[in-house]
Amino acid sequence: MEPKKPIGFAPPPIDDDTIEAVTRVLRSGWITSGPELAAFESEIADFLRVEMAMCFSSWTTACELALRWYGVGPGDEVILPAVTYAATANIVLHCGATPVLVDIDPEERVITAASIARHITPRTKVVMPVDLGGWPVDYQAISALLDSADIRDQFASASPAQNTLGRPLFLSDAAHSFGALYGGVPVGGQADITGFSFHAVKNLTTAEGGALTFALPVEFDMGSVQRWFKSMALHGQSKSALEKTNTGNWHYDVAEAGFKCNMTDIQAAIGRAQLRKYPDQLARRQAIAQAYDSGFGSCHWYQAPPMQSSERTSSFHLFQLRIKGFNAERRDALMALLKEQGIATNVHFQPLPLLTLHKRRGESIAAYPESELFFHETLSLPIHLQLSDGDIERIVAAVKEGVATLSNG
Numbered sequence: 001m002e003p004k005k006p007i008g009f010a011p012p013p014i015d016d017d018t019i020e021a022v023t024r025v026l027r028s029g030w031i032t033s034g035p036e037l038a039a040f041e042s043e044i045a046d047f048l049r050v051e052m053a054m055c056f057s058s059w060t061t062a063c064e065l066a067l068r069w070y071g072v073g074p075g076d077e078v079i080l081p082a083v084t085y086a087a088t089a090n091i092v093l094h095c096g097a098t099p100v101l102v103d104i105d106p107e108e109r110v111i112t113a114a115s116i117a118r119h120i121t122p123r124t125k126v127v128m129p130v131d132l133g134g135w136p137v138d139y140q141a142i143s144a145l146l147d148s149a150d151i152r153d154q155f156a157s158a159s160p161a162q163n164t165l166g167r168p169l170f171l172s173d174a175a176h177s178f179g180a181l182y183g184g185v186p187v188g189g190q191a192d193i194t195g196f197s198f199h200a201v202k203n204l205t206t207a208e209g210g211a212l213t214f215a216l217p218v219e220f221d222m223g224s225v226q227r228w229f230k231s232m233a234l235h236g237q238s239k240s241a242l243e244k245t246n247t248g249n250w251h252y253d254v255a256e257a258g259f260k261c262n263m264t265d266i267q268a269a270i271g272r273a274q275l276r277k278y279p280d281q282l283a284r285r286q287a288i289a290q291a292y293d294s295g296f297g298s299c300h301w302y303q304a305p306p307m308q309s310s311e312r313t314s315s316f317h318l319f320q321l322r323i324k325g326f327n328a329e330r331r332d333a334l335m336a337l338l339k340e341q342g343i344a345t346n347v348h349f350q351p352l353p354l355l356t357l358h359k360r361r362g363e364s365i366a367a368y369p370e371s372e373l374f375f376h377e378t379l380s381l382p383i384h385l386q387l388s389d390g391d392i393e394r395i396v397a398a399v400k401e402g403v404a405t406l407s408n409g
């Protein structure tokens with residue numbers, strides 16, 4: 001029998017246009033943060049229909065800057081889901097603050113305003129839910145909760161930004177949800193600050209990279225917010241390298257010990273080439289998710305990921321199949337069967353309390369029963385632009401056969 005064509009999990013959508021764009025920047029004489037980055041930031045803001053977008057070296061560095069801008073430090077608590085990538089909690093730990101984990105909702109697979117409310121204390125400085133797989137959290141409900149009189153009354157401000165906002169910051173981990181819709185508009189303009197990832201496996205990639213969008217109340221001077229973030233991404237320098245060159249005035253000052261997490265023009269060129277094609281790519285992702293959904297629709301064990309409602313549309317970043325009654329051993333055995341047939345799959349994610357770092361912090365998975373059950377039953381299938389309709393049929397057939405074999409075993 002001829003070996004079957006391997007199907008990768010999430011190969012990056014690098015085409016000739018992307019390669020040409022990168023070549024153009026490489027030949028331009030300016031390769032670090034400069035005009036290409038400025039154009040990418042403005043195009044992202046237009047695409048997401050927000051006033052301001054800023055790019056950085058990753059989601060991780062961008063969102064850690066956001067925590068530091070808000071003055072998060074030792075003694076503070078940051079609320080986040082138990083099911084997420086390690087980065088969401090790591091940036092809280094980098095700041096010396098405490099991640100407070102919340103169990104996911106079994107249907108939504110994200111955290112809800114009701115579950116967040118049960119974990120808010122006077123020490124809560126930031127609420128950081130995750131749009132898992134590209135499914136937006138209920139932005140309106142979470143904003144209403146954070147704006148309520150009770151939460152405002154108990155909030156203890158300890159930084160200039162905290163004084164201005166007067167309540168916990170709503171920082172959305174939208175690493176997966178670039179292009180998702182909430183209330184008919186793109187995710188990015190609902191939370192106070194929204195963080196996107198352009199890592200190599202994300203829907204829109206710059207190899208590594210991330211962006212923040214801002215929807216802070218009018219009391220904030222967005223010009224100074226922008227200057228703070230831009231300068232803190234460059235060691236606290238008062239001028240960027242390009243500004244120093246262009247103004248012919250090399251003098252600069254450093255008032256704070258900043259970080260080094262700017263996005264380069266090479267990365268921005270990759271992002272710009274992809275952004276032009278992104279609406280079509282989103283439509284293809286949606287079609288793939290729908291094909292999986294109808295392929296598995298008649299299976300008694302199938303639980304569909306949330307994809308569309310009157311309020312929300314996913315970015316279809318992941319197709320997280322859920323197999324009712326499975327456990328981690330059988331799921332792993334299914335992954336091995338699929339691998340034998342050349343089909344790559346993945347799991348998003350090991351809940352944080354299963355990781356040594358968080359066990360050491362005293363976390364136990366027993367406190368997060370929905371997250372634990374989800375982990376046992378979930379499997380992410382390939383969803384990307386190189387998949388043909390025939391590939392999807394092959395994956396559906398292989399998964400059905402594998403589940404039947406393992407269920408009888």
Ligand SMILES: Cc1ncc(COP(=O)(O)O)c(C=O)c1O
Pocket residue numbers: 058059060061084085087088130173175176196197198199209210
């Ligand atoms: C939910 C979530 N948050 C944050 C990140 C971190 O993104 P980055 O790799 O751009 O720092 C990821 C990356 O996979 C993620 O999946």
